Amino acid sequence: MSINCRTRAQRRNQVPLRIVALRFDFETSPQKIEQQLITFLRELRWKARGFDPADLEAAREADDWSDELLACSPSRHDSDKIRRRAQALADRRLRASGMAHLDKDAREKLRGLSDGVRVVQLPSAHRADEIAATLHDEMPWMAQATTLAWHAMRESVRSGAPALHLPPMLLDGPPGIGKSYWARRLAQLIGTPSEMIDAANEPAGFAVAGSQRGWATAQPGRPVELFLRERVGNPIMVIDEIDKVGDVLSNKGVNFALSNALLPLLEPLSAKAWSCPYFRVTFDMRWISWILTSNNRR
Template sequence: MTERPGNESGVGSEAPECENLLGLWRVRRPSVDAQVRLRTALVAEARVRLDEVSAATRGTLSSLLPRCESGDPWAWMLLFPLVRETWGLPGDQNRWPEIENGCLVLASRAVPLADLVLTMRLHRDVQHPPDDAGTDGNRAEAALNARLERLRVRLARFADPADIASGLGLDILLAPPAVDKAADAVRSEEDRQDGPAMRVLLASPPPTGDRDFRPILDRIRTTLDGEVPLAPAPDPDDLCAALEREFPWFGAVVERVHDDLLLGARCGRTFFGLSRPLLLAGPPGVGKTRFAHRLSRLAGLPMGMVNAAGASDNRLLQGTARGWGTVTPSLPVLLMLRDRMANPLVLVDEVDKAGGSDRNGRLHHTLLSMLEPSSSRRWPDEALAVAVDLSRVVWLLTANDTGAIPALLMSRLAVVEVGTPRARDFDALFAGCLADAADDYECAVAVLPEIDPTALDAMREGFVRGRLQARQLAALIRRALVAGAKAERKLRC
């Protein structure tokens, strides 16, 4: 993108680094700094073009730009069809550099639409190659068509493909998928059978006389009998790039996860697994629990959580044995039963505050037996009355004070310190708070009320100057969303 005279975005001296962005997108993910430079340049470009669009578009565009400046990916998704009014259709070769810039920013924020549009651009290159293009177009087109089919499925989770097609002129989205359903069903079954799996129940659980527990035991026998699938290992670069975007102050944690997955893949591991249980140590309110939730979602791992601070014994983790009033299997087994996955992620939150007693059971003691490699392979579940294999469970623990954790348990953990978010992490924090609010209300971020730009500027300044902590910021964002909803209600009245 060419910097215009009088632009105040502050990126003019760095413009050469933004050239050939499609090529950059093909070979490596952009750094966080590149995302900020591109976002700033795009917002400045859009502001310059405000006079060139219709009045209706101008109003919508003006309201979206503050959200775009904050890094809200859904604002960028809404912005894209609007700027198309002056940036040209996808077939307009003169305007494609600007469109590619916008797509790169969107792709860097993990918005599927951007990935789709860039794929369609590559698809166009294959179908209408330049004179100096290579001759191996058939293979490239086949690969891109296969990728397009996968993107259709992903896109459907976020928006109606018909709306996207009409907004961007991508009619190919409306074509029926070129997939042989019978062959696809066979491939899916083969993939399920050939994927990583393991035996969890090391013997058949004996019958029970407990009428309440009997239906649960029958489900366990049916669901966990034989080989149980393992969640496959994701691409370490893709997973950790997404985590780094959302949690830039978790650099050491993300690096640890990345290197563990990378080495595991190099050694032939095909499922998601960490070499050692991971302890995230740091002050409260820095996002440790949210990081665990995002890791499980991005990696496709089922997740369960134990709040150790509120545990007076070990039953939440260990379950309860036969003979007690309520028979309950251990938490890992319950997660395996719920999702039929042998490597769920178990989060033990605030493990440094765990209670318990020798009589009622100590959470730390149960954790030790579940984390120890030799005992985890044949861990006795007292509710099932048989041994189960917990060796592939992914363990993530959080703590504020590692000094309160027994030394023996600490010796089993990979400890990574987590610092507080920095001033430059405001955009990522803000986007995360909006995403959390959208999850709570089961809607897309784009559906949330608009936050007043003045309030947003005040929150940014307060955070940058150190007057606001992450938890305070999250509470203020919720209040700003409520204020936005009230303002919208008044306008309607």
């Protein structure tokens, strides 16, 4: 379940946040590099013949310049040499980008993060007061959770952090009182996307961390999918019925429990440089807020 609030006023003044340790600042397509080199060679030869490079495009459309243009065009030997150089340059750039191990489709998915992602921060402590008041008015029985979130929101504003981040929270109580709804409603009022993982139906850690490429069902974890879909770096992830999580063992005895995948994402230092099993690149996951719910675990 996903809640998207793209039009909130809290997103007005944002500086994009880089959340993936990759380089996107140069062209890696050998075909595009080849075309750039051919264009540069034509302009260089055109200029060497005493013509203004700015007139080259107009000359290409006029028949009476055909001999001059032919003299400036690359020969077959030139074209072969340019093609080899373009491929070599593309290979070096791809290795430098950190995406050489990925196929074209995976690189295109990650390219959506090339300009960074938006982050949400409240404009003032007063807005935190308003959000807490609204939550308390709508769900007064969740007063303890609301108070904790209220203080965390005010502290985030006071600290000058670039993005709103709440400490991990565990909402424990009887079923049916609206714990997961409270978490999603908080995200809605803040103006950040939210995503819910049902631990009872998805007890393995693949929903959180994703799975390695090569498996037929391999895919990124839900937090990374949320990054790619919403381009927001500090969503709220809700894990419902965390008390239902247990060990999930493979045929070889490997433990894929959700808790094992979740723990590195709850600790700020490890979350800052978290390695995605699917893309095999490093993401900055520290700005995600995690809210867990359980049904009377005591």
